[in-house]
Amino acid sequence: MTDLEFQPKIIGFLCNWCSYRAADLAGSTRTRYAPNVRYVRVMCSGRVDPAFVMKALSLGADGVLVAGCHPGECHYLEQNYKTMRRMTMLQHTLRQLGVEEGRVRLVWASAAEGHRLAKAIDEMVDRIRSLGPLRWPAGWQERPEVLAAIERVASEHASAAQEVAT
């Protein structure tokens, strides 16, 4: 029950020409779906650099959604195929870094597919909720005894220096 209190923070990069409109449509048709995605509108899914995704995770996002036009329908010809290859490459790398399957997703949704996008978001939120928070930056923290050690070294040196001086 208390698990439901975890609200995943998801960053969504949405293509201006299709998925962003799909989100608009979902809104104007009052489709009910999870409110966990913060949207960033990009001109094309091909604009999404793997660095954007990793930066989002490193800043505390629990997941990242990238959404674009269906294959063959990108307004910049082939860019969404590149996105697909890039995301495959990124997911391959993230797996080795211990990021679970499902935290980073690529979805195709046309401007008419508000429902499809809403459903994908619901699924993604469910999945991430069951995985739990990612809390990436917390993984950089050293253990308390390590933090204490550095202060001890510093104070030992300081008192030794004082002894020499007096």
Add this chain to the structure above:
Amino acid sequence: MNAETKPKLALYWAASCGGCEIAVLAIDERILEVAGAFDVVFWPCVMDGKVADIEAMEDGSIAVCLFNGGIRTSEQEYMARLLRAKAKVLVAFGACAQDGSIPGLANLLDRDTIFRQNYVESPSVDNPESTLPTATTTVAEGELHLPAFYDTLRTLAQTVDVDYFLPGCPPEADRIWDALSAILAGDLPPAGSVIGARTTVCEECPRTRHEKKVKEFKRTWQVIPDAETCLLEQGLVCCGIATRAGCGARCPSVNSPCIGCYGANDGVQDFGARMMTALASIIDSNDPREVQRIIATGIPDPVGTFYRFSLANSFLRRSRRPVAAGAAAGAATRGED
């Protein structure tokens, strides 16, 4: 010039292999000019010196400190803080200080795993009682301390403020000399910048380039590449596209792909992301299954390939560490009712 009036120079090493120390000597007889121009006050690798002597100096009284290596222990962090305080100009010297480099790849693991591997499981180790190093040991005479070992190796700039970066594993002799001359002449770029080229290894590479389209990534042992064509076009993962120039494209010139030791070029925030973007663009397939297969078989070790020198300085810095103590305590207790 006598020692009193000469600017003071310090060199130090932390989590590194020692190659950067050798690289300084690789400037050959010009080392005598360095000795002529600077008063070398601290260089543990080649001369005797005491930390206490450095501690006794006024803050800012060392003109330049060349610091190589990443930060992995409390002692290294202490030395980084000390030399930061004493040096007017602190230079992150070499790939380890700048990006973590090879020691930073241990950020795929954590302290306990590293210790177990090195002190217990390694086949050449004989340690029947599985004794592990600990930061504090109590003996009859009192407490003994060893430097504490971190879970995550940090770069120098993640630890203290750094004025300049001199990239390379190790930095090329001529680039070291350029940097030292620039420091001597007071002719330095804005603080925080890399002393080096503003372009990629591809610009220095003599190979010819055409349109790149590959059906397969190959590992170096699988092919003998032709000597003229771009290695990437031949399916070898060459990191020249993301890597800062400065080495003279040494590796590609001898038929070996660039592995990225000079670190990210200007404008590249995350070295691995740039590599992923570039490689994904040249895969000659639009079929998701085939793309999966090409990537999975051709790049079996993506982190080691894309972040060989820069994992510690990437956006993610390390692999996921389930945070047991402190930070994640809330998560662990949640859902228990």
